[in-house]
Amino acid sequence: MSTLRLILGDQLTRDLSALDGLDPAQDVILMAEVHDETVYAPHHKQKIAFILSAMRHFAQDLRAEGLRVDYVTLDQPGNSGSFSGEVARALKQHGCDCVVVTEPGEWRVLDMMRGWSAALAVPVEIRDDDRYFCTRGRFARWAEGRKSYRMEFFYREMRRETGLLMENDEPVGGQWNFDHDNRKSLPASVTPPPRARFSPDAVTRNVMALVATRFTTHFGDLDTFGWAVTRDGALEALSYFIDACLPLYGDYQDAMKQGEPFLFHAAISPYLNCGLLTPREICLAAEHAFRKGAAPLNAVEGFIRQILGWREYVRGIYWLRMPDYAHSNALDAHRPLPMCYWSGETKMNCIAQVVKETRANAYAHHIQRLMVTGTFALIAGIEPREVEQWYLAVYADAYEWVELPNTHGMALFADGGLLASKPYAASGAYIDRMSDYCSDCAYDVRKKTGPGACPFNLLYWHFMIINEARLSRNPRMAMPYRTLANMEPARRETIMREAEAFLQSLASGTEARGAGQITLGL
Ligand code: DLZ
Ligand code: SF4
Numbered sequence: 001m002s003t004l005r006l007i008l009g010d011q012l013t014r015d016l017s018a019l020d021g022l023d024p025a026q027d028v029i030l031m032a033e034v035h036d037e038t039v040y041a042p043h044h045k046q047k048i049a050f051i052l053s054a055m056r057h058f059a060q061d062l063r064a065e066g067l068r069v070d071y072v073t074l075d076q077p078g079n080s081g082s083f084s085g086e087v088a089r090a091l092k093q094h095g096c097d098c099v100v101v102t103e104p105g106e107w108r109v110l111d112m113m114r115g116w117s118a119a120l121a122v123p124v125e126i127r128d129d130d131r132y133f134c135t136r137g138r139f140a141r142w143a144e145g146r147k148s149y150r151m152e153f154f155y156r157e158m159r160r161e162t163g164l165l166m167e168n169d170e171p172v173g174g175q176w177n178f179d180h181d182n183r184k185s186l187p188a189s190v191t192p193p194p195r196a197r198f199s200p201d202a203v204t205r206n207v208m209a210l211v212a213t214r215f216t217t218h219f220g221d222l223d224t225f226g227w228a229v230t231r232d233g234a235l236e237a238l239s240y241f242i243d244a245c246l247p248l249y250g251d252y253q254d255a256m257k258q259g260e261p262f263l264f265h266a267a268i269s270p271y272l273n274c275g276l277l278t279p280r281e282i283c284l285a286a287e288h289a290f291r292k293g294a295a296p297l298n299a300v301e302g303f304i305r306q307i308l309g310w311r312e313y314v315r316g317i318y319w320l321r322m323p324d325y326a327h328s329n330a331l332d333a334h335r336p337l338p339m340c341y342w343s344g345e346t347k348m349n350c351i352a353q354v355v356k357e358t359r360a361n362a363y364a365h366h367i368q369r370l371m372v373t374g375t376f377a378l379i380a381g382i383e384p385r386e387v388e389q390w391y392l393a394v395y396a397d398a399y400e401w402v403e404l405p406n407t408h409g410m411a412l413f414a415d416g417g418l419l420a421s422k423p424y425a426a427s428g429a430y431i432d433r434m435s436d437y438c439s440d441c442a443y444d445v446r447k448k449t450g451p452g453a454c455p456f457n458l459l460y461w462h463f464m465i466i467n468e469a470r471l472s473r474n475p476r477m478a479m480p481y482r483t484l485a486n487m488e489p490a491r492r493e494t495i496m497r498e499a500e501a502f503l504q505s506l507a508s509g510t511e512a513r514g515a516g517q518i519t520l521g522l
Helices: 035-039 045-064 085-096 107-114 116-120 136-143 151-160 202-214 231-249 269-274 279-291 295-321 351-360 366-379 383-396 400-411 428-434 455-466 475-485 489-508
Strands: 003-006 028-032 067-071 098-102 124-127
Touching: 003 085, 028 045, 028 085, 028 107, 035 085, 045 067, 045 202, 067 085, 085 107, 107 116, 107 124, 107 400, 116 124, 136 151, 136 202, 151 231, 151 295, 231 269, 231 279, 231 295, 279 295, 351 366, 366 383, 366 400, 366 428, 366 455, 383 400, 428 455, 455 475, 455 489
Parallel strands: 003 028, 003 098, 028 067, 098 124
Antiparallel strands: none
């Protein structure tokens, strides 16, 4: 008996369930670089280079252990270009009798795998992915019978179950959540530490050359590549974060500053989501820093909540609701994604900065994603599918299970409130409070209407007006709708007219060139 064990690009974990019971003498491990996966979204060049290089290093480590690895490179003659084709080829080549895989991170791949047994005429075992704190079944039990799925309650159960940051049955510090301490803007006197940067080795340089020639039209810079591509490197990045960044991570986790894309963030999500790090070891490392007095509770609790709470919760929602989840469009948003999401060419400095940093790093931190590009797409009424494809493509940590609920549910409210209790609509004032973007912007954040008014201000009220019938009964939206009720009809008309003109100028590309808008100082 010989088993073919398939490992996907986001399953680079030595104790993956697909490897349980492996017989080194008989079994073959298949890893395949396939064209379909590199183009199902127009991935950032660095994302492709990162995943392929991490796969190649992982295969080297398995071989060094003496395991039989069939590694198919992207340009290898005969590569069929798909997971299905490569599993079929490997079965034939190695004469294996069955296939074992760990459940994938995306519904479309699971759907594909479910057809393999019939198509390949061999047993195919799809095992649970036990790298998460919460299995799909455990989440389904939590969700059963609930009218709404609030992350906070799920998170508390996970804290109790894991014992993370618990003292007997109580949360350490007497509170579950310290978010109110985590909303500081960054004072000029505080300088964030430099990013943990890893120079590409020969394997990565080879992959970068392949990506540079094969994916010329894809978004993103390659020459700024600084990701670790091995488990050792990922562990080094984790310990750098714990020592250099975690103590101030909480205070400044929502802050944004030009030229500082990483601030006090961990930037370890690409490693975590491709399997080089496990969620448990990350949370334990952060908890340890708190217990030995090296990092404060607001930072450690906020960080652990992202991984133990939010990450597990969005995965649970994804598998609970797919494949239908992706199809809702609760706010009936249909505008195409503006070109500036790719080009960065816009006079809106906040968007320009985030797109520029995304292009350079295949990374932006959560507030840049949620409150700049996310909020703008929400209040400008962009088609959810287009926004989702963008996030899936441009970030090195993005796989659909994590990207879709964050975008569809959290940023765009396209699920009608399954994830978020209200839309994260905000005017320019939020960005002004949390960043230094507005002081360098051609628009004036203090202006609500008229020449040079900040588009976030215009679109915020335009959003409230056009969604009045859908949102005004939401108790969490009572305040803006009270303000709207008292608004003079003439002012409403001005907002509608100017917002529509702005959206038109954005679609036609004239916004970036300045036509139709009078900029500050003119
Ligand atoms: C994202 C990605 C890319 C770009 N390329 C590959 C690949 O060539 N081979 C592979 O096994 N995985 C790749 N991945 C990750 C897969 O898309 C990911 O495993 C599935 O989407 C399931 O989450
Ligand atoms: Fe963004 Fe408005 Fe601030 Fe300009 S003024 S950076 S558009 S929020």
